[in-house]
Amino acid sequence: MPTERLSVVVTRRLPEPVEARLAELFDARLRADDTPMSREELAEAIRGADVLVPTLSDRIDAGLIGQAGDKLKLIANYGAGVDHIDVATARQRGILVSNTPGVSADDTADMTMALILGVTRRIPEGLALMQSGDWQGWSPTALMGGRVGGRRLGILGLGRIGQAVARRARAFGMQIHYHNRKRLRPETEDDLGATYWESLDQMVARMDVISVNCPHTPSTFHLMNARRLKLMKPEAVIVNTSRGEVIDENALTRMLRAGEIAGAGLDVYEKGREANPRLRELKNVVLLPHMGSATVEGRIEMGEKVLVNIKTFQDGHRPPDQVVPSML
Structure with a gap:
């Protein structure tokens, strides 16, 4: 029997090679346009997904995390900074958080x-x-x-x-x-x-x-x-x-x-x-309009780290870029 594919919700448009690989590996819900999700859309995603892939434009605070059901197990952030995510609350709820350090x-x-x-x-x-x-x-x-x-x-x-x-x-x-x-x-x-x-x-x-x-x-x-x-x-x-x-x-x-x-x-x-x-x-x-990491190569590498974190989690192991409150 084939194993059920993880449900992964991505909050923003990512480079095409990254989105294609996400769709190949997981049951990925990709963003049709490059506008940030509303809070209501984020709440819907956080209730129905196994994995959420947010970016720094998404505020994943305690109130939002509190709406997650038992399904959400990983927040695989696309980006190194995680100050927009309440890591401590996520940990209390048994939700892992990962990021993409060192790429940019x-x-x-x-x-x-x-x-x-x-x-x-x-x-x-x-x-x-x-x-x-x-x-x-x-x-x-x-x-x-x-x-x-x-x-x-x-x-x-x-x-x-x-x-x-x-x-x-x-x-x-x-x-x-x-x-x-x-x-x-x-x-x-x-x-x-x-x-x-x-x-x-x-x-x-x-x-x-x-x-x-x-x-x-x-x-x-x-x-x-x-x-x-x-x-x-x-x-x-x-x-x-x-x-x-x-x-x-x-x-x-x-x-x-x-x-x-x-x-x-x-x-x-x-x-x-x-x-x-x-x-x-x-x-x-x-x-400048937050262009520091805006290279094609860098953004694809960030996506590759997200993929590795999700795939490692799916295989029952600790994501290599897991973030814990003591690191912050």
């Missing part, structure tokens, strides 16, 4: 460097000038930015992505500094040429560029708050390719408008897709 480190680090260069070299201003047709030709003093070589880069969170940023920044001649929950091993610091700061305040006050690369957890919410942002040098810039909630966006906006911080490059925002509208008015700010 290089892609996100590339985008971090793009933002650093975009802000310091005023690339969007030059682009806007060319697109408007108002460029009057080369001038010795036009659109002068700053050289990144020799600048101090302070990385907030030296995990996989932070280390990938450090390697790229070092190739650009930047000096690498970092603050982490735990100090890295001496051999890792030596390999990256990185200087550890136990005090985040002291590091922030001395850096030319701050790169936010830590996850969003209760302990990192507004880690870069108004008080800490005021410690930054007026000529310093800050970039964020991690989670918007780590920075107090209103405080950052006020300081950028007042010239108390030289610039910012943001790929993520405190309220999801709702960036502070005042940020769009500023020439010293580069805003």
Whole structure:
């Protein structure tokens, strides 16, 4: 007798090769369009599926998990971050949670460097000038930015992505500094040429560029708050390719408008897709629509990890990328 196939509900459109493989292996309910599911649709999915495959646009909170019946056994998140999932409540209900770590480190680090260069070299201003047709030709003093070589880069969170940023920044001649929950091993610091700061305040006050690369957890919410942002040098810039909630966006906006911080490059925002509208008015700010991991290769690799997690679970084993509350 053939075994019954797992019922898998996918909340967003995924790359075609991933969707095709999901349909081959499981009883997969795929999304017809690329709009987020409503809360009612998520509740229906969570009641009827063996496995839910959400993304960061889906809020899987305690109230939603409470509507799950006995059928749901795995939330196989498409993405590394799980701050949109109440992992503790899921665990209490006997529901496993998995994610897709390590896939997007290089892609996100590339985008971090793009933002650093975009802000310091005023690339969007030059682009806007060319697109408007108002460029009057080369001038010795036009659109002068700053050289990144020799600048101090302070990385907030030296995990996989932070280390990938450090390697790229070092190739650009930047000096690498970092603050982490735990100090890295001496051999890792030596390999990256990185200087550890136990005090985040002291590091922030001395850096030319701050790169936010830590996850969003209760302990990192507004880690870069108004008080800490005021410690930054007026000529310093800050970039964020991690989670918007780590920075107090209103405080950052006020300081950028007042010239108390030289610039910012943001790929993520405190309220999801709702960036502070005042940020769009500023020439010293580069805003991107959460593109850090948006490569064809990376998104397919993420899907492959989801497939492995579900298939391993189906075979009666612990998903290789299982997330437990103690990890958060």
